[in-house]
Amino acid sequence: MSNSRDFVNRRDFVAGSALAATAALLPAAAAANLNAAAAQTAQSSGGASSWYDRPMRWAQLAFVEDDPGNYDQQFWLDYFRRIHADAACLSAGGVVAFYPTELPLQQRSAWLGDRDSFGDLAAGCRALGMNVVARTDSHACWQKLYDAHPDWIRVDASGKQVRHPSDPRYWETCALGPYNFEFMTSVHEEIMRKYKPDGIFTNRWAGSGMCYCEHCRQNFHAATGLDLPRTLNPQDPARKQYIVWRQQRLFDLWRLWNEKIRAINPDASYIANAGGGALSDLDMKTIGELALTLFADRQSRSGVMPPWGNGKNGKEYRSTLGNKAIAGICSVGIDDAHRWKDSVQNGDEIRMWMTDGIAQGLRPWFIKFNAKPIDRRWFPAVEEVFVWHHANESYMRNTRPLARVGMVYSQQSAWFYAGEDARAKIDEPALGVYQALVEARIPFEMVNDRCLDAEHLAPLRTLILPNIAALSVAQCASLRAFVEQGGGLVATFETSLYDEWGVRRSDFGLASLFGATYAGKLEENMLNSYLSLEKDAAAGASHPLLSGFQDAGRIINAVNQVDARSTAEDSFTPLRVVPSYPDLPMESVFTRPDASQGGAHSPGVYLCQVGHGRVVYFPGDIDRTFWQVLSTDHAKLLRNAVEWATNEPAPLSVEGPGVLDIAIWEQKSSMTVHLVNLTNPMMMKAPLREIVPISRQKVSFRIPSGRRVGRVHLLVAGRDVPYRAEGGTITLEVPSIQLNEVVAVDFLS
Ligand SMILES: [Zn+2]
Numbered sequence: 211m212s213n214s215r216d217f218v219n220r221r222d223f224v225a226g227s228a229l230a231a232t233a234a235l236l237p238a239a240a241a242a243n244l245n246a247a248a249a250q251t252a253q254s255s256g257g258a259s260s261w262y263d264r265p266m267r268w269a270q271l272a273f274v275e276d277d278p279g280n281y282d283q284q285f286w287l288d289y290f291r292r293i294h295a296d297a298a299c300l301s302a303g304g305v306v307a308f309y310p311t312e313l314p315l316q317q318r319s320a321w322l323g324d325r326d327s328f329g330d331l332a333a334g335c336r337a338l339g340m341n342v343v344a345r346t347d348s349h350a351c352w353q354k355l356y357d358a359h360p361d362w363i364r365v366d367a368s369g370k371q372v373r374h375p376s377d378p379r380y381w382e383t384c385a386l387g388p389y390n391f392e393f394m395t396s397v398h399e400e401i402m403r404k405y406k407p408d409g410i411f412t413n414r415w416a417g418s419g420m421c422y423c424e425h426c427r428q429n430f431h432a433a434t435g436l437d438l439p440r441t442l443n444p445q446d447p448a449r450k451q452y453i454v455w456r457q458q459r460l461f462d463l464w465r466l467w468n469e470k471i472r473a474i475n476p477d478a479s480y481i482a483n484a485g486g487g488a489l490s491d492l493d494m495k496t497i498g499e500l501a502l503t504l505f506a507d508r509q510s511r512s513g514v515m516p517p518w519g520n521g522k523n524g525k526e527y528r529s530t531l532g533n534k535a536i537a538g539i540c541s542v543g544i545d546d547a548h549r550w551k552d553s554v555q556n557g558d559e560i561r562m563w564m565t566d567g568i569a570q571g572l573r574p575w576f577i578k579f580n581a582k583p584i585d586r587r588w589f590p591a592v593e594e595v596f597v598w599h600h601a602n603e604s605y606m607r608n609t610r611p612l613a614r615v616g617m618v619y620s621q622q623s624a625w626f627y628a629g630e631d632a633r634a635k636i637d638e639p640a641l642g643v644y645q646a647l648v649e650a651r652i653p654f655e656m657v658n659d660r661c662l663d664a665e666h667l668a669p670l671r672t673l674i675l676p677n678i679a680a681l682s683v684a685q686c687a688s689l690r691a692f693v694e695q696g697g698g699l700v701a702t703f704e705t706s707l708y709d710e711w712g713v714r715r716s717d718f719g720l721a722s723l724f725g726a727t728y729a730g731k732l733e734e735n736m737l738n739s740y741l742s743l744e745k746d747a748a749a750g751a752s753h754p755l756l757s758g759f760q761d762a763g764r765i766i767n768a769v770n771q772v773d774a775r776s777t778a779e780d781s782f783t784p785l786r787v788v789p790s791y792p793d794l795p796m797e798s799v800f801t802r803p804d805a806s807q808g809g810a811h812s813p814g815v816y817l818c819q820v821g822h823g824r825v826v827y828f829p830g831d832i833d834r835t836f837w838q839v840l841s842t843d844h845a846k847l848l849r850n851a852v853e854w855a856t857n858e859p860a861p862l863s864v865e866g867p868g869v870l871d872i873a874i875w876e877q878k879s880s881m882t883v884h885l886v887n888l889t890n891p892m893m894m895k896a897p898l899r900e901i902v903p904i905s906r907q908k909v910s911f912r913i914p915s916g917r918r919v920g921r922v923h924l925l926v927a928g929r930d931v932p933y934r935a936e937g938g939t940i941t942l943e944v945p946s947i948q949l950n951e952v953v954a955v956d957f958l959s
Contacts, residue, residue: 261408261477262503265297265341266603267596268537268575271331272345273301273308275319278327281581287334293593294600297341299411299505299575302328302401304346304394305380309404313396315359317352332405343481344407348394349414350380355393362389365423367440372418385417386459387425391466398467402474410471411481411505416460416492430455444629444712453625457492464500483507487526487656488619488636495660498530506572509541510555510563511896517562517888518648518871521570525656526619528571533609538572540564542588543579544897551579557591558949559897562888564595565950569873569884571608574599602925605882605954608875612861612914614671615852616657617643623659623680626712627704634834639676639702642837643848647674648888650849651864653874662688672698672856675705676833682710686719693723694821698855700848703831704732704772724827725781725818729773733790738799739767740788741814741830753784755815755826755850764788765843767814768830776813785814787830815851826851859912866907869893870947876914882925883911883953885944903948910941911953918958925952 269290290298301308307318308328319327332342356363356371363371364382374380383389398410422438430438433455439448467480479502484492486508497504508523520538527536540563543553564574576592583589599606619640628635647654655670659678662685667673673692678701681689686706693699699720706719707728717728742764743756752759759765767787776783788811792798818825828851836844853860862874868889875882885907892898913919915938922940923930931953933942944951 261341263535265535265537266573266606267293267295267599268297268299268505268539268573269293269295269340270299270345270539270575270577271301271581272577272579273306273319273327274580275306276321277581278308278319278321278325279323280321283331283334286331286581287338289589289593290335290340291338293596295340295596297343297408298332298335299343299345299577300328300331300335302344302346302405302407302410303397304348304412305350307397309401311397311400313400315355315393316397316400317354329405332407341408342405343409343411344401344405345411345413346394346397346401346415347413348385348390349383349418350374350377351383351389352380355389356381359389359393361424362387362393363423364418364421365426367420367422369422382418384421384423384425385415386421386429386456386463387423390415390463395466395470398480399470399474402471402478406475407478408475409478409481409503410467411483412467413483415463415482416484429459433458442630444626450626450711453491457496460492461496461500468500481505485527486523488621488624488640489632490621491625493621493660494526494530494658498532498658501531501534503535503537504531505537505539505575506567507539509539509577510543510545511559512546514894515896516645516648516893517566517886518570518644520563520567520572521871521873521886522644522656524567524570524572525654526658528611529619529656529658530661536572537575538564538567539575539577540567541577542592552584554585554588556897556899557587557594558899558901560588560591561595561949562886562890562898562901564592566871566886566888568595568599568606569871569886569950569952571611571873571875573606598926602952602954605877605880605925605952607877608882609878610669610876611653611655612874612876612881612912613653613655614669614858614861615647615652615654615674615856616667616670616672617647617654617674617676618657618659618662618678620659620678620680622710622712623678623708626710627680627708629712635677635679638837639831639833642833642835642844643674643676645840646833646836646845646848647852648871649845649869650852651862651870651872652849652852652860653862653872659685662692664688664691667692667697670697671858672700672852674852675699675701677703677705677831679704679706680708680710680712681706681719683719685710689720690723690820693823693825696822698823698852698857699723699825700828700851700855701826702828702833703768703770705827707772720827721777723818723820723825724774724816725776725778725825726774726813726816726827726829727777729775731773732770733773734770736767736769736771736790738793739790740764741767741785742788742811744782744784744786746782746784748782753782753817754854755784755817755847757850758846759843762843765847766835766839766841768828768832768835769838770834771830774812774816774827774829776816778818781817783813783815783817786811787814817854824855824857826855862909862911864907864909866905868904870904870907874911879957879959881911881914881917881955881957883909884950885909885947885952886950887947901949903946905946907944907947908941909944909953910939913938913940913955920956920958922953922955925954926950 624632816827871886
């Protein structure tokens with residue numbers, strides 16, 4: 211296997227099939243299938259049809275079984291019209307049919323009678339000029355389907371069929387076998403034939419966890435020669451192959467449904483409920499190729515989650531969908547762990563979550579389960595956001611982001627390197643960098659690690675790799691080319707220390723960029739360790755990395771670090787590690803010389819110039835430590851590192867008090883700067899109590915070359931704003947911001 215590990219040559223990588231890379235794990239026949247499938251994908255997405263970019267605001271009404279005959283259809287149609295929703299996602303079938311299905315195994319709603327609730331509401335929406343996507347759900351089925359096909363039910367590791375944990379009248383279904391491939395295909399075909407919707411969107415189509423049914427056992431064995439894994443360890447050969455095989459089955463299902471849908475309505479397509487960041491389980495690059503539009507299903511905040519979580523989701527989807535329309539699904543309820551599906555958030559929380567998504571390019575989408583509203587307090591909040599969005603619609607049709615910094619995320623690092631620890635080892639470092647960039651007011655994009663080709667990276671100046679541990683030789687070569695041509699790079703901890711299958715290398719794949727070599731061990735969970743700040747004796751001044759630390763001698767270190775050695779003999783480092791020393795008894799709390807380095811402390815950061823680019827490598831997990839501790843010193847250090855590596859004026863700067871999520875965009879004949887005010891005692895944990903306004907912000911931004919400025923105005927305040935134009939830069943003041951402000955510049959044609 212060691213020979214095949216780095217088999218991905220540059221051409222394969224740039225050609226961009228993630229599955230081409232994963233195909234190495236599979237027998238030759240399966241690999242050929244995957245490659246054929248990838249070619250077919252490219253073809254089918256080439257014929258993109260017309261409606262996908264049209265809708266700007268989505269309404270989703272998810273029926274519950276007793277809605278037919280008991281809800282007021284006209285009330286909803288009036289609301290959709292009032293809020294200028296121009297597309298709807300409506301429940302049609304799957305678990306329960308809300309139309310007169312003729313499929314004997316599809317259960318009609320017991321309240322349906324001779325009604326057609328889906329068909330009637332869809333017709334009402336179409337009369338309003340809305341696009342209509344039919345929603346299905348495939349994760350649960352009734353007893354009659356179990357009786358007819360007991361082999362279609364999910365089987366757990368002990369060999370038992372699984373009843374639905376929430377409503378035990380239902381059974382959980384197998385996602386990878388005939389239930390989806392045959393039964394749900396017939397459901398989708400029936401809905402398409404009867405109603406010709408613009409697409410079908412399936413909730414929970416990818417299963418409810420590992421399935422050990424006879425189909426999964428046989429199909430996996432036929433593909434790999436192995437039995438289904440019984441461990442989550444990604445280095446177990448069966449587990450590793452299962453991660454790949456499951457994706458192949460689901461993408462095959464996606465293609466099948468897409469093909470059947472388009473055979474009936476060529477302007478429609480299958481739209482999977484899929485996607486996300488590093489922790490999502492389907493390859494985002496393949497999703498980006500398959501989907502003509504996509505819906506980001508992160509409905510609300512739970513646990514510790516700043517409001518920028520919605521915008522982050524938008525950036526992750528955009529990293530592989532590019533400029534295709536992406537809607538951000540927003541629940542009006544408090545979901546959290548106990549899933550109060552009939553609850554209602556306070557209005558400010560809804561407005562904040564939606565507005566942050568809009569700032570980062572998502573088209574707003576509200577979802578309400580149960581068409582008989584019990585608590586109506588959410589209606590005005592959604593209406594306010596939607597009406598404002600509609601009034602300013604041309605400024606929301608972004609053509610490209612103007613950010614110059616990109617943060618890389620890596621699903622292969624999560625799957626094959628981190629496994630069960632992905633939240634700690636992959637998500638937390640990324641969240642730390644995200645929070646630091648928001649605090650630093652640096653606009654940035656997310657970058658998928660399988661999109662490191664020159665075309666994807668062309669708009670960007672700097673890449674940040676927050677513990678992107680698993681990288682192939684080809685990916686490392688792409689990063690090196692990016693830096694040599696003038697790109698900046700900031701990397702942390704175990705970045706590139708593993709190959710794309712999560713197998714440890716003898717040295718960093720990016721050793722030549724870091725100017726550091728792996729010294730053979732990790733130091734984990736360090737107590738009481740520091741970074742001492744060093745003046746450059748030769749230059750007689752502090753390095754820009756230490757900007758803002760004038761009076762500090764030391765700051766706290768990261769909690770985990772890679773033991774590394776410099777490959778440059780006499781290189782200067784502005785940070786040196788002060789190794790752990792006792793924190794008790796108090797008499798013992800003093801610094802010892804570091805024996806391992808003959809008294810000289812090892813570097814806490816490596817700074818390199820490679821070709822025309824600059825590289826900053828932190829051997830510590832300073833990003834993850836920042837997320838855990840939120841020390842302002844680490845935020846400052848990360849900001850300084852990004853600014854030094856970027857080494858050019860920022861496209862946007864915003865000065866003033868508070869915490870803002872910012873974005874800078876270009877449209878066909880305008881540009882916008884979004885400022886979302888996150889300053890709030892409930893910034894890290896929902897729900898907000900109230901929006902807390904912030905005072906004056908000084909905003910300056912660069913005008914894209916070749917554009918001439920006409921009008922400059924504020925889209926929330928609704929008025930022109932005085933500005934100064936100088937050398938291609940506009941400077942102005944936004945006097946105060948409640949929830950958000952958008953500075954818009956109309957260009958002269
Ligand atoms: Zn199964």
